[in-house]
Amino acid sequence: MTDQIELAELHDQPVLKLQTPDGAVALISQHGAQVLSWIPAGGQDRLYLSPRAVFDGKRPIRGGVPVCFPQFAGHGPLPFHGFARRHRWQVVGTRAGKDYAVATLRLTEDADTLPIWPHAFTAEMSVSIGGGRLDMELEVQNTGDAPFSFTAALHTYLKVGEVEALRIEGLRGLAYTDTADAGRLKKETGIGVVVEGEVDRIYHDAPPTLLLREEHRAMGIHAENFPDVVVWNPWVDKCAALDDMPADGFRRMLCVEAAAVREPIELAAGASWWGRQSLVAM
Numbered sequence: 001m002t003d004q005i006e007l008a009e010l011h012d013q014p015v016l017k018l019q020t021p022d023g024a025v026a027l028i029s030q031h032g033a034q035v036l037s038w039i040p041a042g043g044q045d046r047l048y049l050s051p052r053a054v055f056d057g058k059r060p061i062r063g064g065v066p067v068c069f070p071q072f073a074g075h076g077p078l079p080f081h082g083f084a085r086r087h088r089w090q091v092v093g094t095r096a097g098k099d100y101a102v103a104t105l106r107l108t109e110d111a112d113t114l115p116i117w118p119h120a121f122t123a124e125m126s127v128s129i130g131g132g133r134l135d136m137e138l139e140v141q142n143t144g145d146a147p148f149s150f151t152a153a154l155h156t157y158l159k160v161g162e163v164e165a166l167r168i169e170g171l172r173g174l175a176y177t178d179t180a181d182a183g184r185l186k187k188e189t190g191i192g193v194v195v196e197g198e199v200d201r202i203y204h205d206a207p208p209t210l211l212l213r214e215e216h217r218a219m220g221i222h223a224e225n226f227p228d229v230v231v232w233n234p235w236v237d238k239c240a241a242l243d244d245m246p247a248d249g250f251r252r253m254l255c256v257e258a259a260a261v262r263e264p265i266e267l268a269a270g271a272s273w274w275g276r277q278s279l280v281a282m
Helices: 235-240
Strands: 005-010 013-019 025-029 034-039 090-097 100-108 121-130 133-142 148-154 157-159 167-169 175-178 184-187 199-203 209-213 218-224 228-233 253-267 272-281
Touching: 005 025, 005 090, 013 090, 013 100, 025 100, 025 121, 034 133, 133 148, 133 253, 148 272, 199 253, 209 253, 253 272
Parallel strands: none
Antiparallel strands: 005 013, 013 025, 025 034, 090 100, 100 121, 121 133, 133 272, 148 253, 157 253, 167 209, 175 184, 175 199, 199 228, 209 218, 218 272, 228 253
């Protein structure tokens, strides 16, 4: 560890604290390799963490950036969103410089994963901060002797001032699966996507860059090697049914997730894959 990267605790759970000389800060939980907080230099936290999130080292933590692997949502036989967000990852690397700090955490198969997903693998989550930028990269390697496939996402909860007052630009013309409407395939026709009710959409063949625009600020959202983008807000009724969210929590968050869902990633023995999402505060 360095002066810019330290081990700490949040609600009695181990976290890594990354900080840079310019004032950027991030907290990463070892439970799920989950970024819980990201404060750009000179700014405020841009990730939503539910005030009712459970920190017991077992349940997924509601908010931040959960890692969905090796399954997104209910797209398969595994537990919802896979098992990666429920396991403790090991810190395998840290480094820092005058304008950045980065940490890498690793998960491999074990006695809990093999009975439900019988594959040897290594997953690494690398998180880097500096200035007004957060970079997150998920890398998966097939360390076994047989091929496997998976779906994945970086389930990014963005903290917003008022969800009804924002719009997402860059999705016009894209086909999307509307999970909130029985999985029907639709086409985005709006110049900007606005949230006026429950939104649960998987946009396909997404462009690399989107813009989340609010009244007095914006955020650039960049993805590499993730072909899909998930946009999710549970709205009133579904939010109220979540015991780890306040009833009005839906107003302060919007998930914009880099994802690989429609076409599972196929990995031959010895092969690897990576996908990256970057957030740039404006």
